[in-house]
Amino acid sequence: MPVMRIPYTDPLPAPRILPPSASTASGTIAALTNFLITPSQTSRPTPSPPHFPAATNNYARSTRASSRPRTLLLTGAGISVASGLADYRGSNGTYTLNKTYRPIYFSEFVASHASRQRYWARSFLGWENLRRARPNTSHRAVADLGQAGALQAVITQNVDSFHKILNDPISLPTLELHGYLRATVCLTCRQEYDRQAFQERLCELNPAWHDFLNECLRSGALDTENPIERRQRGLRTNPDGDVDLPGVDYASFNYPACPRCLGKDARVDVDQDGAVLSTNKAGVLKPAVVMFGESIPPEVKTRAEEFVDSADKMLVIGSSLATYSAWRLVKKAHDQKKPVGILNMGGVRGEEGFFEGISGDNDGTIAFRSQEASELILPEVVERIGKIWGVSTTKGTDDPLGEANASASL
Numbered sequence: 205m206p207v208m209r210i211p212y213t214d215p216l217p218a219p220r221i222l223p224p225s226a227s228t229a230s231g232t233i234a235a236l237t238n239f240l241i242t243p244s245q246t247s248r249p250t251p252s253p254p255h256f257p258a259a260t261n262n263y264a265r266s267t268r269a270s271s272r273p274r275t276l277l278l279t280g281a282g283i284s285v286a287s288g289l290a291d292y293r294g295s296n297g298t299y300t301l302n303k304t305y306r307p308i309y310f311s312e313f314v315a316s317h318a319s320r321q322r323y324w325a326r327s328f329l330g331w332e333n334l335r336r337a338r339p340n341t342s343h344r345a346v347a348d349l350g351q352a353g354a355l356q357a358v359i360t361q362n363v364d365s366f367h368k369i370l371n372d373p374i375s376l377p378t379l380e381l382h383g384y385l386r387a388t389v390c391l392t393c394r395q396e397y398d399r400q401a402f403q404e405r406l407c408e409l410n411p412a413w414h415d416f417l418n419e420c421l422r423s424g425a426l427d428t429e430n431p432i433e434r435r436q437r438g439l440r441t442n443p444d445g446d447v448d449l450p451g452v453d454y455a456s457f458n459y460p461a462c463p464r465c466l467g468k469d470a471r472v473d474v475d476q477d478g479a480v481l482s483t484n485k486a487g488v489l490k491p492a493v494v495m496f497g498e499s500i501p502p503e504v505k506t507r508a509e510e511f512v513d514s515a516d517k518m519l520v521i522g523s524s525l526a527t528y529s530a531w532r533l534v535k536k537a538h539d540q541k542k543p544v545g546i547l548n549m550g551g552v553r554g555e556e557g558f559f560e561g562i563s564g565d566n567d568g569t570i571a572f573r574s575q576e577a578s579e580l581i582l583p584e585v586v587e588r589i590g591k592i593w594g595v596s597t598t599k600g601t602d603d604p605l606g607e608a609n610a611s612a613s614l
């Protein structure tokens with residue numbers, strides 16, 4: 205059965221903090237450390253020693269590592285707020301500040317040239333903000349936890365690619381459940397293109413909009429990390445990287461077709477500059493994100509389920525699990541009787557079910573719930589686990605964003 209990305213905007217009840225000591229930062233650090241280092245009852249048995257030469261340091265290390273729990277981490281928009289990106293339902297979240305916000309649905313994008321003009325105009329302005337954003341302390345701490353062996357894999361609902369950039373692809377595989385904004389993809393031939401190159405093409409096709417963007421950059425409307433200030437300066441970026449522009453006519457916005465399909469597929473219809481016409485029927489470029497109302501690719505859905513099946517525990521950071529595709533993964537882990545931990549400001553969909561029957565003497569080992577800010581908690585947890593396990597936890601301090609290129613250029 206396909207799993208669609210659907211927003212869920214109802215208010216969520218306040219959480220029960222677990223253990224109660226996790227209502228402070230120091231209590232949260234202690235409880236989360238317990239959660240991450242204590243093997244769970246559902247943990248796989250320690251594998252028997254291999255037959256090849258055993259008495260080496262490497263073998264000793266791997267034996268120690270094999271007794272550690274395999275924790276699967278799921279992250280959402282909350283972890284990127286400290287990078288200046290809005291979340292959905294935090295105190296400065298899109299649903300909180302902008303009650304009329306409604307993201308574009310996949311079916312609208314596919315069906316309507318006007319919808320695509322509106323989407324790409326807003327994305328054109330929002331891209332600069334995303335391009336300038338950088339991973340924050342929490343993303344770096346996640347990469348460090350991976351290096352320390354405290355995480356098995358990361359599944360993220362975010363489309364900013366910060367985990368993908370920082371995490372070691374071998375020791376900490378990262379699955380982008382809802383795709384990524386760093387590329388566009390052709391709906392006809394599935395070729396991906398670098399989003400920054402696409403941006404430059406949009407500049408060429410839309411000189412007046414390009415001037416407007418430069419004006420926004422000069423006025424500082426895109427500089428501030430505070431969504432309220434940004435709005436006061438006339439702009440607001442939403443979690444999916446688009447910008448609110450009340451009262452603007454999008455009909456003048458031009459966007460290009462897929463270069464690979466152009467000239468090969470007679471249904472591609474563009475003007476002399478290469479701007480797609482309303483009569484166009486193929487070579488439509490879409491952001492490489494799973495839009496609302498769009499199905500998650502089957503291979504991504506399967507991989508996410510495999511991660512859950514092979515994990516001992518599941519930790520959620522910065523997500524209210526309002527999206528069914530994310531909630532169902534935690535539900536699956538819970539149904540498999542795996543401990544669930546949640547670090548998120550505000551309520552989480554269905555969390556009372558995840559923590560039902562947890563007794564008062566739990567120290568974070570079998571259940572963890574806190575509302576503390578991840579950027580304050582995670583670096584301390586990294587340091588503690590590093591000391592307990594005697595492993596180095598100093599990765600992720602560089603800014604490797606310059607390496608974040610995607611596929612062919614447009």
Ligand SMILES: [Zn+2]
Nearest residue numbers: 390393462465
């Ligand atoms: Zn194409």
